[in-house]
Amino acid sequence: MASIVQAIMTGxxxxxxxxxxxxxxxxxxxxxxxxxxxxxxxxxxxxxFTLMLTANLFKSIILALIVSIIIMIVIGVLVQKFLIxxxxxxxxxxxxxxxxxxxxxxQNAMIxxxxxxxxxxxxxxxxxxxxxxGQLSMSGQYxxxxxxxxxxxxxxxxxxxxxxxxxxxxxTSNDVMAAELMGINTKRMYIIAMALTxxxxxxxxxxxxxxxxFYPSSGTQYLIIAFxxxxxxxxxxxxxxLIGGIILGVTQLLGASIFGTPYQMLTGYVVLLILxxxxxxxxxxxxxxx
Amino acid sequence: xxxxxxxxxxLDVFYxxxxxxxxxxxxxxxGSMVSxxxxxxxxxxxxxxxxxxxxxxKNGKIFWKGQxxxxxxxxxxxxxxxxxxxxxxHIFEDMTVRENLQVGSWTNKSREAKADAEEKVYDxxxxxxxxxxxxxxxxxxxxxxxxxxxxxxxxxxxxxxCDEISLGxxxxxxxxxxxxxxxxxxxGVTFLLVEQEVKRCLKYTDYGYVMVxxxxxxxxxxxELPEDKVSDAYFGIGEFA
Numbered sequence: 001m002a003s004i005v006q007a008i009m010t011g012x013x014x015x016x017x018x019x020x021x022x023x024x025x026x027x028x029x030x031x032x033x034x035x036x037x038x039x040x041x042x043x044x045x046x047x048x049f050t051l052m053l054t055a056n057l058f059k060s061i062i063l064a065l066i067v068s069i070i071i072m073i074v075i076g077v078l079v080q081k082f083l084i085x086x087x088x089x090x091x092x093x094x095x096x097x098x099x100x101x102x103x104x105x106x107q108n109a110m111i112x113x114x115x116x117x118x119x120x121x122x123x124x125x126x127x128x129x130x131x132x133x134g135q136l137s138m139s140g141q142y143x144x145x146x147x148x149x150x151x152x153x154x155x156x157x158x159x160x161x162x163x164x165x166x167x168x169x170x171x172t173s174n175d176v177m178a179a180e181l182m183g184i185n186t187k188r189m190y191i192i193a194m195a196l197t198x199x200x201x202x203x204x205x206x207x208x209x210x211x212x213x214f215y216p217s218s219g220t221q222y223l224i225i226a227f228x229x230x231x232x233x234x235x236x237x238x239x240x241x242l243i244g245g246i247i248l249g250v251t252q253l254l255g256a257s258i259f260g261t262p263y264q265m266l267t268g269y270v271v272l273l274i275l276x277x278x279x280x281x282x283x284x285x286x287x288x289x290x
Numbered sequence: 291x292x293x294x295x296x297x298x299x300x301l302d303v304f305y306x307x308x309x310x311x312x313x314x315x316x317x318x319x320x321g322s323m324v325s326x327x328x329x330x331x332x333x334x335x336x337x338x339x340x341x342x343x344x345x346x347x348k349n350g351k352i353f354w355k356g357q358x359x360x361x362x363x364x365x366x367x368x369x370x371x372x373x374x375x376x377x378x379x380h381i382f383e384d385m386t387v388r389e390n391l392q393v394g395s396w397t398n399k400s401r402e403a404k405a406d407a408e409e410k411v412y413d414x415x416x417x418x419x420x421x422x423x424x425x426x427x428x429x430x431x432x433x434x435x436x437x438x439x440x441x442x443x444x445x446x447x448x449x450x451x452c453d454e455i456s457l458g459x460x461x462x463x464x465x466x467x468x469x470x471x472x473x474x475x476x477x478g479v480t481f482l483l484v485e486q487e488v489k490r491c492l493k494y495t496d497y498g499y500v501m502v503x504x505x506x507x508x509x510x511x512x513x514e515l516p517e518d519k520v521s522d523a524y525f526g527i528g529e530f531a
Contacts, residue, residue, distance in 0.1 A: 164396075167389055167392055170385060171382050174383065175383075177344070179382075179393070180363075180365050181342070181374055183369045183396045184365055
């Protein structure tokens with residue numbers, strides 16, 4: 001019984017991290033209708049930047065994070081401006097292929113630059129236990145991940161739903177031509193959306209990198225998690241990613257505790273398939289009209 | 291003769307090898323209500339999207355208040371005060387009525403101007419005020435066109451081009467919308483109305499252009515244009531065959 005409670009509790013906290021991994025992907029999909037295959041690799045790249053900056057330049061991990069957010073925003077904006085914006089008018093397939101190519105380039109560039117070995121960003125909080133009571137315990141890192149994820153998702157939701165900039169972004173995602181007719185520079189909205197995505201992804205990268213070991217090739221694994229989160233929560237729904245993340249996290253850990261660790265991934269994705277059959281648009285997604 | 295607000299001179303537009311617009315010229319006076327009449331496929335929408343910077347012309351120029359705007363991007367043209375309500379309204383369905391209007395005032399930076407414009411819209415279309423917190427996708431066809439026009443007004447434009455606003459609407463609703471357009475026109479906004487229906491255009495607008503097969507075949511004051519001749523041109527019969 002204790003192991004079930006432990007699995008649910010850790011699963012919810014892990015789900016927060018999953019949601020933060022997925023939220024950038026959901027933003028890009030919701031706004032540009034693009035599936036960013038390079039999402040996981042960009043996140044791992046940001047984790048490497050933060051790791052290198054803390055190890056070599058700064059003592060403070062927060063300072064390293066801020067600098068790597070800036071670097072990632074520059075990379076994201078360049079990718080958006082010179083790669084994605086130049087093909088986006090031709091439909092979503094060319095853009096999908098561009099991100100696929102980017103993923104391969106990033107993975108190999110990271111192996112060349114950082115080597116194939118495993119890395120971990122060690123922080124003061126990684127070792128802390130919030131409590132330990134009999135068989136139950138809660139890790140400080142997991143709790144931090146969850147809190148940060150919820151804060152970021154709430155901020156993004158308010159930004160998109162309540163501000164003038166958010167209305168511009170939503171109008172662009174709703175109808176590009178009409179948005180242009182309102183005087184909105186839609187390509188600039190895409191660049192802003194990319195910058196927001198990169199910020200969220202970079203924070204996710206730090207948390208992932210200080211929770212689990214990572215390799216230059218880890219991106220794919222997290223891409224699959226992001227897919228799961230976004231599909232369960234509803235493509236393009238930001239609050240949906242939180243629900244999607246928690247469902248995926250809890251089912252994975254319940255699966256592991258009931259059937260054994262090898263079944264962790266399997267149970268998560270079986271639940272994904274069941275939800276997809278019952279509600280193809282995702283829990284908070286909008287059904288397609290017409 | 292008052293000031294010319296929009297001038298199109300000798301425009302040629304191609305889709306690949308196919309020429310959709312042949313040597314079209316228009317002059318629109320400030321404060322007037324002008325109609326562009328033509329059947330399906332006459333090239334009306336191509337002309338409009340070219341004016342708004344969506345298509346690029348092969349030859350010819352477009353002047354807005356004397357300045358060359360040929361080849362500018364749509365959002366830049368809109369921020370200069372020329373806007374379009376597209377065919378089929380294209381309202382933002384996932385947003386509320388009020389949010390649609392707020393997006394409409396994107397180029398309008400002052401808070402007061404925004405609030406004034408919103409009041410003006412509610413004044414002209416009271417039904418939008420009633421429904422302002424509802425999602426735009428719940429609006430009826432007529433209300434959608436009202437929202438599209440209202441959204442255009444939010445930018446305080448000097449000229450609005452309306453692409454087939456009466457399409458699929460009941461005659462009473464059309465009459466209401468035309469009356470509102472006249473009201474807006476009297477407040478100083480120039481209109482170019484693109485329509486398929488000859489009679490209505492001649493009745494409600496000041497000046498008319500008739501477009502057939504990508505070219506302008508007839509123009510004149512609506513009170514002086516003979517309806518039967520316009521109809522002949524429209525259907526491509528008689529001397530226009």
